[in-house]
Amino acid sequence: MTALLETRGLTAFYGDFQALFGVDITIAEGETIAIIGANGAGKTTLMRAISGVLRSDPETILCRGEAIGALAAPDILARGIAMVPEGRRLFPSLTVEENLLVGAYGKRRGAWTLGGIYDLLPILKERRNTPATALSGGQQQMVAIGRALMANPDVLLCDEISLGLAPVVVRDIYAAFPRIRASGAAIVIVEQDIGQALKVADQVYCMMEGRVTLSGRPEELSRDDIHAAYFGAP
């Protein structure tokens, strides 16, 4: 069966520095996968390559079998792959609602409208006329997720959405995920919190120094295996 999204031998460079060395990941329709790994492992670079922020060799990224590696970010978004970027990158001078509406750019139609997002994350409705910068970090993260959903993606890429947030806030954010899954979207989460990753993902990939060092279903992975894949063999 053709995968929804696949990387095959994906490489990435920053000038002469090689950040990814032949990364293979596969995402099926509606599946949630987690990418874990220490700082600098290459997780963000992988997200940037898939979302078209970094260009790759065409055949190293496939969407339903179509080579998309060389496409620019707007063309990737048009194919249904949306990103919640690390650091949220909201438009500071725009209100919550205006930030959400920016995400509706494009012609894809689906379940996610402004009303759908407000239903999923009611605090955003309450704060819809507030400038994005006046929100708490957790609320800003919700806006970033809502903005990506407004594109009605088939794949939602979430880069370190827990970073810098209190555990109770992280819990509130992840509480929205079952409904995002139920909408049919596949989800890729990049997480430094291994426990969180194992809780939500159907499939986990661990990266170290630009390579996938371990992958499997959470129940197949032992703590020792994960430790070795994350930090290297002792």
Ligand code: ATP
């Ligand atoms: P983090 O959790 O810190 O975000 P990460 O797993 O997402 O880590 P990346 O940000 O993808 O890792 O970085 C992978 C490697 O590429 C690191 O060695 C990093 O220093 C390097 N790197 C990332 N961005 C750039 C850049 N713009 N220019 C040069 N090197 C970069």
